[in-house]
Amino acid sequence: MVKEYNDNAEPAWKDWLVAAQSSGMWKLGATLNLKDQYIVMQYPIYATIGIFGRGTRCYLAIKQQDFKDGKLNFKTFQTFKMSWQFIIRGREDDFYAVANTQDGALKPIPNLATIIGSDILPNSQQSAAVFVEQVGGDPAKLPSGSPSGATTSHDDSHFYHRELRWLLLGTVGRRLTTAKTVGEIVLPLQQCLAAHITMRNRDVLHRDISANNILINVVDKNGLLVDLDSAKYLGDAPSTAPSKRLKASDEKRKDARPAITGTMVFSAIALAHSPEPRSWHDFESFFWLLVWCTIRHVNNVTLVWANGQLLLNSPENRQRALDQIFRYEAARVEEAREQGAQAKLEFLENCAVSCTNSQLEVLVNELRVLFKEHYALIRPLQAATDAICRSYKLAKQKIPDTIGQNLFSLASSGDITKEMKIIKEEAAKIPSKQPYAVKEVVAAVKRATAAASDPMPPFPSYKIITEIFAAFDFSKASLETSKFTPKQREDDDVFKSMF
Numbered sequence: 015m016v017k018e019y020n021d022n023a024e025p026a027w028k029d030w031l032v033a034a035q036s037s038g039m040w041k042l043g044a045t046l047n048l049k050d051q052y053i054v055m056q057y058p059i060y061a062t063i064g065i066f067g068r069g070t071r072c073y074l075a076i077k078q079q080d081f082k083d084g085k086l087n088f089k090t091f092q093t094f095k096m097s098w099q100f101i102i103r104g105r106e107d108d109f110y111a112v113a114n115t116q117d118g119a120l121k122p123i124p125n126l127a128t129i130i131g132s133d134i135l136p137n138s139q140q141s142a143a144v145f146v147e148q149v150g151g152d153p154a155k156l157p158s159g160s161p162s163g164a165t166t167s168h169d170d171s172h173f174y175h176r177e178l179r180w181l182l183l184g185t186v187g188r189r190l191t192t193a194k195t196v197g198e199i200v201l202p203l204q205q206c207l208a209a210h211i212t213m214r215n216r217d218v219l220h221r222d223i224s225a226n227n228i229l230i231n232v233v234d235k236n237g238l239l240v241d242l243d244s245a246k247y248l249g250d251a252p253s254t255a256p257s258k259r260l261k262a263s264d265e266k267r268k269d270a271r272p273a274i275t276g277t278m279v280f281s282a283i284a285l286a287h288s289p290e291p292r293s294w295h296d297f298e299s300f301f302w303l304l305v306w307c308t309i310r311h312v313n314n315v316t317l318v319w320a321n322g323q324l325l326l327n328s329p330e331n332r333q334r335a336l337d338q339i340f341r342y343e344a345a346r347v348e349e350a351r352e353q354g355a356q357a358k359l360e361f362l363e364n365c366a367v368s369c370t371n372s373q374l375e376v377l378v379n380e381l382r383v384l385f386k387e388h389y390a391l392i393r394p395l396q397a398a399t400d401a402i403c404r405s406y407k408l409a410k411q412k413i414p415d416t417i418g419q420n421l422f423s424l425a426s427s428g429d430i431t432k433e434m435k436i437i438k439e440e441a442a443k444i445p446s447k448q449p450y451a452v453k454e455v456v457a458a459v460k461r462a463t464a465a466a467s468d469p470m471p472p473f474p475s476y477k478i479i480t481e482i483f484a485a486f487d488f489s490k491a492s493l494e495t496s497k498f499t500p501k502q503r504e505d506d507d508v509f510k511s512m513f
Contacts, residue, residue: 051078052182054094059186060226068176068243070097075182088232092130093183098176099243107132107181109242113218123216125202125209125231127240128184135178187229187238190307196374197488199307202230202237204483207300209239211476214293217248221291223299224277225306244275246291278347278354279340280306283362283389286355287396294474301381302340302358305367308378309335314370339365359393362386373490380482387471391430394465398437398458402444405455409445434466 052075060072075094076086099106110129114122122128193199206228210220220227222244229238276285280302282295308315309332317324317335326332341357342350362385369375406413441459444452472478 052076052092052094053078053081059093068097068099070095070243072096074186088186091186091232093127093186095181095183097179097243099179101175101177103243104245104247105132105179106242106245107179109218109245109247112247113213113216113242116216123209123212125205125237125239126213127187127238130182130184132179132181135180183240185238186232187240188232190225190228190230190303191311193230193307193311196312196371198230198235199304199311200374200377200483200486201235201488202228203300203304204480204486205237206239207297207476207480207483209237210296210300211293211480213239214248214476218242219246219248219291219293220244220296221246222276223296223303224280225303226277228303246275278342278351281351281354283355283358283385284392284396286351287399293476297474297476297479298385300479301385304378304381305361306336306340308367308369308374309339312369312371312374316368318366318368320364359389362389371490373487377482377486381479384472384474384478384482388474391465391468391471394458394462395430395433395437398441398455398462401451401455401458402437402440405444405446405451408448408451411445430466430470434463437462 055074058071058073060070062068062070073094073096075092076090080086080090107129110127113126114120114128190199190202206223210223213220220239220242222241227239227241229240230236231238275291276299280299282298284298285291285295309317309326312326315326317326324331324335326335339357339361340354342354362382365382367375367378367382369378403413437459441455444455446452
């Protein structure tokens with residue numbers, strides 16, 4: 015990607031970062047479609063690990079003139095990001111542009127990252143089939159119809175091709191795991207929650223709330239919401255989107271877009287059943303991120319289970335708690351999601367959090383009870399839908415798409431009356447005549463009906479969740495956090511090693 019450059023040579027790639035060897039740490043670069051030239055740090059401040067995924071790399075960048083003037087501080091730094099994205103996905107810079115625009119005018123959202131520049135590396139398209147062929151493998155052996163197995167035909171192969179995209183963000187953030195106090199964990203969550211709902215009101219849904227995407231601004235220590243790679247327009251792409259990657263004639267591409275996105279550890283329980291993503295799924299991800307940070311870093315925390323207590327006074331106990339609540343050991347993605355959802359449900363139903371910081375204790379437990387009551391209602395409805403779908407499998411019949419779309423979306427809707435009507439209609443049409451299958455469906459529908467007749471618990475709406483966060487008293491949030499283990503904090507201390 016990096017080519018040596020001298021003043022007499024023609025740039026190798028138009029509109030791309032052209033680098034010249036400078037010092038051991040810095041490389042000189044210029045993006046030709048930007049007004050200013052930038053210096054980009056040679057070593058990434060963030061890099062994903064693994065042979066799958068987008069291969070994201072983030073680097074510190076600074077204007078060349080600021081570098082020459084010796085203005086080396088976080089106020090002058092930007093973030094340069096590169097990643098291999100599916101062509102079928104909307105462009106991240108488009109999502110930022112739409113989110114930061116209101117009524118046709120630029121109106122940046124507080125605590126949401128802003129874009130200085132972006133582009134695609136020309137001739138960078140790649141697919142699994144092409145890669146396998148290049149390394150001497152047989153692309154015909156790849157499973158077709160999946161991102162990891164794009165065929166080499168001219169029909170649908172480009173659906174799963176990737177291209178190398180880059181962004182220059184106007185700010186730099188550090189991870190929540192570097193927070194030194196409880197307040198430094200809660201404040202970014204509270205502020206990014208507000209940014210999220212403003213995005214939602216502008217028809218952009220984030221869909222990947224995680225520890226890597228809610229950061230602490232290195233300048234003012236406020237929250238910084240980043241990474242719209244997995245975002246989705248709530249409707250058609252607005253006219254304010256600078257580039258239209260998906261046109262009306264490309265409906266197949268929309269269908270080919272992976273249905274499930276986001277970071278599994280922080281994903282909502284309901285997403286294990288692949289419903290249409292809703293705003294409250296992201297709200298639940300904020301909660302799981304808070305739980306994860308609390309277990310991993312907050313001092314004097316005890317998990318109180320129905321059958322005992324676990325004092326988080328050592329790295330071993332912290333790891334044990336994380337493994338218990340965020341359990342994803344299955345090899346297959348579907349099984350891992352179901353396994354993780356069940357572990358999270360057990361935590362909601364059977365565990366309370368005790369902490370010497372009473373503000374944090376109230377915040378975590380109130381959110382836990384909110385989601386516990388919500389899932390107590392929708393779980394019987396989901397069990398009924400699962401029983402109906404199993405009856406189709408027993409009859410060796412394909413579940414009709416209309417049923418799948420309706421039933422697997424039940425956990426996302428707040429209209430219980432409508433959901434129960436769908437369940438009863440579909441239960442009357444089950445194909446399997448085996449007595450135990452029919453009995454299972456009847457019993458499941460009966461339990462769902464009973465659950466739906468109970469008083470409705472509060473829906474995990476933005477209003478309720480923000481009220482819970484608003485009650486947090488930051489004047490009492492000075493309790494220091496602790497390191498998890500030196501090995502797992504190495505990436506968090508990257509700034510200390512650089513400056």
